[in-house]
Amino acid sequence: MRGRDAQEIRKPNGKGPGKTFRGKEERSTRSGDGHSFRKGGRDGFQNHPLPRHDAVKKPAEMEGLAARRIALRVIRQVTEQDAYASLSLDRALDSCGLKTADRRLVSRLVYDTLDHLIYLDYVLSQIMAREDTDIRLRNILRLGACQILLEERIPESAATNTCVQLCTETGIEGLKGVCNGILRNLVRKKDEIVFPDAEKEPDKAAAIRLSLPEWLWVKLREEYGRESAEMIAGTRSGENGWTLRPNLLKLTDGQFEELLQKKVWEREKTDLPHAWKIRGAVDIARDADFLSGMFSIMTPGSMMACLAMDAKRGKQILDCCAAPGGKSCYLAEMMGGTGRVQAWDLHEHRTELIGAQARRLGLENVRPMVRDALKKREDLYRTMDGVLMDAPCSGLGMLAEKPDLKLRVSEESLRELTEIQRKMLDTVCEYVKEGGTLVYSTCSILHEENEDQVEAFLERHPEFETAELPESIPEKYRKYRKKGLQLLEYRDGVEGFYLCRMKRKAGE
Numbered sequence: 001m002r003g004r005d006a007q008e009i010r011k012p013n014g015k016g017p018g019k020t021f022r023g024k025e026e027r028s029t030r031s032g033d034g035h036s037f038r039k040g041g042r043d044g045f046q047n048h049p050l051p052r053h054d055a056v057k058k059p060a061e062m063e064g065l066a067a068r069r070i071a072l073r074v075i076r077q078v079t080e081q082d083a084y085a086s087l088s089l090d091r092a093l094d095s096c097g098l099k100t101a102d103r104r105l106v107s108r109l110v111y112d113t114l115d116h117l118i119y120l121d122y123v124l125s126q127i128m129a130r131e132d133t134d135i136r137l138r139n140i141l142r143l144g145a146c147q148i149l150l151e152e153r154i155p156e157s158a159a160t161n162t163c164v165q166l167c168t169e170t171g172i173e174g175l176k177g178v179c180n181g182i183l184r185n186l187v188r189k190k191d192e193i194v195f196p197d198a199e200k201e202p203d204k205a206a207a208i209r210l211s212l213p214e215w216l217w218v219k220l221r222e223e224y225g226r227e228s229a230e231m232i233a234g235t236r237s238g239e240n241g242w243t244l245r246p247n248l249l250k251l252t253d254g255q256f257e258e259l260l261q262k263k264v265w266e267r268e269k270t271d272l273p274h275a276w277k278i279r280g281a282v283d284i285a286r287d288a289d290f291l292s293g294m295f296s297i298m299t300p301g302s303m304m305a306c307l308a309m310d311a312k313r314g315k316q317i318l319d320c321c322a323a324p325g326g327k328s329c330y331l332a333e334m335m336g337g338t339g340r341v342q343a344w345d346l347h348e349h350r351t352e353l354i355g356a357q358a359r360r361l362g363l364e365n366v367r368p369m370v371r372d373a374l375k376k377r378e379d380l381y382r383t384m385d386g387v388l389m390d391a392p393c394s395g396l397g398m399l400a401e402k403p404d405l406k407l408r409v410s411e412e413s414l415r416e417l418t419e420i421q422r423k424m425l426d427t428v429c430e431y432v433k434e435g436g437t438l439v440y441s442t443c444s445i446l447h448e449e450n451e452d453q454v455e456a457f458l459e460r461h462p463e464f465e466t467a468e469l470p471e472s473i474p475e476k477y478r479k480y481r482k483k484g485l486q487l488l489e490y491r492d493g494v495e496g497f498y499l500c501r502m503k504r505k506a507g508e
Contacts, residue, residue, distance in 0.1 A: 067102040068143065068162045069169065071109040076139050078114060078404050085114055085404040113146040115236075115403035119211040120145045126193050127185050136170050137179060144183045149190060156187045210234060215411055216396075223447050231490040232445060237400045241279035243270065244295050245303065247361050248333035251294060259289060271474045272303055293361040298326050301397070301487055301497025305390060305441040306330040307472045308501045315339045315385040320373040320428050323347070325354035325366070327388060332363045344371035373424050381430050386437040389428055391421045393442035393449050397496020400489050418448050425457050429464065432504045438464060440484070441499040450498035451483040458502075467503040 070092050077083035089110055093103055113120065120142050125131065133141070140163050147159035160183040167176040196205040203221070207214040210233040220229035246256035253274055260267045266279040275298075284290060284297070306327050311317055311334045319328040322343035332341045343358075343366055345351045354368040371377075373389070394409045394417060395402070425440065432438050440457075442449050458464060469478050469485060477485065477492060484500030 064102060064105060064158065065162050065165060066096075067098060067105040068109065068166065070096055070098070071106045071113070072139060072143050072166055072170070074106075074110045075113055075143060076136070079117075079139060079407070080135055082408070084402075085110060086402060108151075109143060109146060111403060112150050113142055114407070116146065116150060116211045117142065117407060118213065119208055120149070122195075122208045123149065123186070123190070123193050124182070127182055127189060134172060134175065136172050137167070137175050140166050140170065140179060141182055144179070145186060148183065148186055160184060160187070206230070212406055213410075216406060216409070219446065228488075228491075232399075232488060232496070235400045235490040237489070241266070241277055242281060242284065242297050243272075243300055243303070244276050244278055244297055245274045245330070246295050247293055248274065249337050249362065256295065259294060270300070271476065272300055273307070273472050275300070275303060291360070296326060296329065296357075296361065298330065299497075300494040301441075301443065301499075302327055302390075303330065304473050304477065304485075304487075304497070305388065305439060305499050306334065308439045308441075308469055308499050309334075309386050309388055309437055310470045310472070311335050311339075311386060313338045316383060317341045317386045317388065318380075318384045318428070318431055319343045319388045319390070320371075320424070321345070321390050321392065322368070323350035323353050325357035325368070327390060328354060328366050328368075329357050329361050329363055331388070332358070332366045333361070335365065337363065337365055339365055341366045343368045344373055346370070346372050373428055374420070376427050376430065382433050384431040384436060385433055386439070387428050387432050388439045388441070389424060390441045391424060391449075393417060393421070393444040394446060395443050397443040397445045397487075397489075397498070399445075399496070401495070414446070414448070418453065421449060421453055422456070425453070426460065429457075429461060429504075432464075434504055435506055436504050437467070438502045438504070439499060440502070441497065443495060443497050445486065445488065445496040445498070450486060451500075454484050454500045454502075463505055464502045465505055467501045469501055 074088045077088045144163035147154045164180045198205040207217040265281050322328045323345035328341045328343035343354045351368045358366040487497040
């Protein structure tokens with residue numbers, strides 16, 4: 001959720017709305033920093049025992065119906081029930097019993113449909129006679145349009161016929177004729193679709209082509225310029241594997257390398273301290289060395305947020321938005337198991353995840369606590385050597401991996417988030433000792449959540465000042481720092497992430 005290698009830009013089979021990247025698999029079992037372990041996305045899958053299949057041969061155009069049925073179920077959960085695509089897909093694939101090729105098809109259809117949803121809806125609006133379509137039919141049409149417009153290897157007849165069958169299975173058999181007519185119309189007229197004029201309506205045209213809400217495209221363009229905004233919007237994570245780090249209390253870097261050499265995984269050292277990139281791991285959450293606490297999975301951005309704290313032995317650190325615990329545990333290891341990391345989360349079930357991480361790694365200096373970081377605790381004033389605030393945010397830095405995020409964020413929700421960030425910063429900064437460190441981070445790429453938020457905080461709190469990032473963060477990243485460090489996936493090969501290191505001034 002984060003070093004990646006250079007990625008391969010391609011058009012979606014020459015038929016889609018803009019640049020895409022080879023899809024990075026989504027993941028299921030959660031890692032220490034909120035990301036996951038087990039492959040199961042666009043190009044990844046988890047092995048399961050396959051059931052015996054009926055020997056009756058299905059018509060060729062109905063092959064793959066089971067995969068499309070599952071894809072539709074996930075798409076409906078995301079668009080109708082506000083579910084998260086990665087989690088819904090993982091659950092669906094866990095018990096589906098499909099063959100490898102069909103599992104890949106499910107993942108590809110889910111992510112391509114959600115990624116291009118705004119584009120697909122625009123195209124369908126040119127074909128359909130009315131907009132107030134039953135949401136069940138609309139989602140079936142979206143799935144069909146995705147196959148017809150974006151999936152070169154899928155016959156148009158198979159896309160149409162399976163969608164018609166899904167109408168029956170979804171309880172809208174009476175709309176089968178409507179579904180059939182719209183999709184066949186799309187097949188005939190797909191090359192006649194009229195898009196907004198790029199000269200007269202450049203923002204609308206770009207937003208549809210890139211399948212972004214127009215307000216979000218405008219914001220990205222204004223903040224980064226058109227060329228960079230197009231790269232941000234069009235980047236899709238490649239097949240780049242996992243970033244692992246050893247448990248610093250159990251293994252040296254050399255010992256960890258020896259451990260990795262015994263695995264069948266591809267491996268390479270990254271430019272971050274202790275961190276290795278691996279590929280070819282399936283169901284890593286069940287790996288014996290992982291279960292015994294020999295290593296953790298973290299994204300590069302999350303690792304850099306911890307490196308920015310530069311935690312030393314015996315220090316008192318607060319991780320105030322800590323679940324599921326990856327950063328807390330890394331900080332605890334960086335202190336050699338000494339001192340203490342208070343790891344807060346608002347919800348008890350998420351706090352339990354922090355405890356589970358600490359127990360797996362054998363860390364006794366992590367203290368999981370159910371705490372609301374927005375509520376002031378005067379008993380903690382000036383008691384912490386460091387406070388890490390990995391803030392609630394839009395998550396738009398993860399857009400390359402989680403395209404459904406752009407369907408969730410609105411201008412209103414963004415305003416609400418920035419207000420929460422502001423209040424939380426004002427609250428937790430009081431816990432930092434004189435000369436202590438405050439690290440603010442988000443997995444966002446929007447200025448108002450990042451550098452604008454920090455600049456406003458420093459105006460309200462002149463007792464704080466920005467501080468240089470430690471050299472443990474490679475210069476290839478640090479060279480982009482301004483008011484904090486903004487990482488961009490297309491440029492830096494890591495997830496979109498922001499961090500700023502601040503210090504409470506002496507005598508303040």
